[in-house]
Amino acid sequence: MIRPYLREKGAFAIGEYPEGTAFTAGYLTSRNGGWRSERPVIDISKCVMCSQCYLHCPDGTIFELETEKRYAIDYDFCKGCGICAKMCKPGAITMIPEGTA
Ligand code: SF4
Ligand code: SF4
Secondary structure (H helix, E strand, O other), X not given: OOOHHHXXXXXXXXXXXXXXXXXXXXXXXXOOOOOOOEEEEEOHHHOOOOOHHHHHOOOOOEEEEOOOOEEEEOOOOOOOOOHHHXXXXXXXXXXXXOOOO
């Protein structure tokens, strides 16, 4: 559903509004993940491509690398909330403190 106040203010054209839970990664133009204290790291060997991380990320920072058929995370916008790690039942996503490898 399109929020009326956005329509009135003309913040987005109708076609630009996300149909899912979030915009696709890279929609925002200003990096805003700098205050993150932890970051999610995907272990590709455990990933079963169930898309739960992609569907539940509130910032739309998880995207599919189509050429490699795997998910990746845009750290310029990831806030480190950890929802993706919680939703990943195979345990493919680990939250690690920023500043570590
Ligand atoms: S930690 Fe939060 S913002 Fe970052 S990719 Fe996971 S769900 Fe998205
Ligand atoms: S939730 Fe986990 S297993 Fe599913 S696509 Fe994301 S990283 Fe892969």
